[in-house]
Amino acid sequence: MAIYHARVKTFSRAKGHSSVAAAAYRAGLLLVDEKTGSxxxxxxxxxxxxxxxxxPDDAPDWSMVPAQLWSAAEHAERRKDATVAREFEVALPHELNDDQRSALAAEITRALVQRYRFAAQASVHAPDAKDGLNWHLHILATTRRLDAEGLADKTRExxxxPSGKSEVEWVREMVAKVTNAHLEAAEVRVQVDHRSLEAQAADAMARGDLVAAALLTRQPTQHVGKNASALARRGEDVDRAEGNTAIHEANSQQFERLLETFEPMVPTAGHGPEQARRERRQANKRAGLDLALPDGSQMIGVRGLVGLSIGQLTVPPKAPGPSTQDIFGEAVRLWLDGALAAVVDGLRSTRRFLEEHASRLAAFADHPRLRADLRELVKRLKTLRRWATEGKRRQLAERHALKLLHRAEHALEEFVENNPKPTDGTEKEWARRRGRRLAAIEQRLAALKAAREAVAPAAEAVGEQSLSGAVEAVEEWSDRMLQSYPIDSDALAPGFGPIDPAALKAIEANQSSRPPRLH
Incomplete structure (x- = not known):
């Protein structure tokens, strides 16, 4: 089964990266960084x-030569924290042969160059594992567009x-579409999907394919990385690799329990439990797992289905969670939190509703809608508490940033005092160590600047506006609940309809000093 993987990452001087080094490693070349001489x-x-x-079609000839291209890319960036390259990492189906994979890699790269008009170096890498399945493509791209005159403006999109997220989503979808077109042309009866596991599982449920949904409703594993993978291959303990093994085991046990429940109810034709087991065994083999159940069968990974149904088949829902009394108690505790002291005078309907909570609970505790409505009140109170403490949090952040700056400055002074500049040929190492401390000071200065901007009058005005919006949102909901759950009437007032999404967006929460009193 073809594996889908597409990831975008950047190379930055602030992290010690070099586009020349990245290009040399991915292409297996000797390249010299003219800027540093490395x-x-x-x-x-x-x-x-x-x-x-x-x-691009109008690009100069030198851009086709890696040594010249990446040297130009380094010289085009003058900032010491500049992003010098961007990489698109893509999985290539092992079901294709070498020529087919080459054609797929070329088309994906051309699609990226056509959209962003940068220069790209595309390198196809063979698997380094024994199973021979992990074929992949590294597309190293300049962060600037390329025209007839050379490297031009940055690809800010x-x-x-939001713009970056939408472009990454376009890249992921494009890779899936192009890959599927090449798989179909090669008459390979598999497809890849760029969507999340949750979206794919929901789609499978909508089609009525329960077993496919079960396969997709699994807890995803974490990317281990090349360094950690190398340590794991040498037999050393790696936390993330061990965590992935635990995830696979939990998924497998849960999936077997699901199949035991569903197997008598699922028709034998089509995508049945046995086919699901075969597919997961193949997936586990590709992942390098050799998991077995007590009966000797291999484990299969999924996370469990909750509250889903197909025809007469229904999966039992989760445990009901907190009771109505518990949620009411949480609302009262939030109200008594000292964080709301500064805004309590503007919450008259909320005060009235919560003062009478015992009577309302006695009258309406069993009403099916009260629990959901109380959850919404708790959510809005938490948002209000967050905004009420925002100003204080920003002031603390400013003081903390100033404290860290003073520490960094002291570290530099201490280093210079205890380590005079040498004259015995070790000046380069001394300068490197001193440079690290200078860089730390620059980082702390930038953090302090950002923290001071957050407490500037303009930022405080925005915070006050958000706090007012949160107060209004809590009061609006309390007013509606007073009307819907009147303790002086045996009849429940008509429902007040769905929650207004616009009102929800205006909210976020707080914390202050003296607690309000209920009386």
Missing amino acids: RHDYRRRGGVVETRCVV LDGG
Whole structure:
């Protein structure tokens, strides 16, 4: 079964990265960083099947030569914390042959270059594990667009924020579509899916494919990384690798319990339990797992299905959770929290509702809607508490940032005092150690600047506005609950309809000093 994987990451000077070093490693080349004079020689590394440079149509000829391309990329960035390259890491189906994988890698790279107009170096890597399944593609791209004149403006749309998230989602979807088209052309009857496991499971349930949904409703494992993987292969303990093994075991046990429940109810034709077991055995084999149940059968991983149904088949729901009394008690505790002291005068309906909580609970404890409505009140009270403490939290953050700056400055003074500049040929090491302390001071200065901006009048005005919105949101909900659950009437007032999403967005919570009193 083909594996889907697509990830985007960056290389930054602030973390000591070099685009020249990254390009040399991924392509198995010897490249010299003209900016620093460092040689990066990876000509002896194995696993590099092919490397190609893909550039826009009007790009200059030198951009097709890795040594010249990445040297230009380094010189184009002047900031010492600049992002110097961006990488797209993509899994290639092991079901394809070498030529088919090469064509797939080329098309994915061309699609990226066409959209962002940067220069890209694409390297296909062969698996380094015994199973021979982990074929993958590294696309190293410049962070600037490339035109006839050379490297131009930065590809800001790929930076963080909403724009970056939407572009990453486009990349993931494009990789899935192109991969599936090549699998279909090769007459390979498998497909990949870029969506989350939850979305795929929901889609399987909508199609009525219970076993497929069970396969997809599993707890995902964590990426281990090449360094940790190498340690694990040498037999050393690696926390994340051990955690992944535990996740696989828990998934497998839960999945077997589900199949025991569903097997008598699922038709034998089509995607049945036995096929599900075979697919998970293959997945476990690819993951390098050799898990077995007490009866000798191999384990299969999924996380459990909750509250799902197909026709007459219903999976029992989860435990009901906190009772109505518990939720009412949480609301009262939030009200008595000293955090709300500064805004209590503006919460008259909330005071009235909670003062009469014993009577309301006696009258409406069994009403099916009260529990959900109280949950919403608790949610809004928590948001209010968060906003009420926001100003104090920002002031503490400023003091903490100043304290850390003073520590960094003291560390530099102490180093210079105890380690005079040497004259015996070790100046470079001394400068490196001193540079680390200077860099720490710069980082602390930047953090202090950000903390002071957060307590500036403009930021405080925004916080006050958000606090007012949170107060209004709590009062609005309390008013509605007073009308819906009147203790002076035996009849429940008509429901007040769904929650307004716009009102919910205006909320977030707080903390202060003296507690309000209920009287």
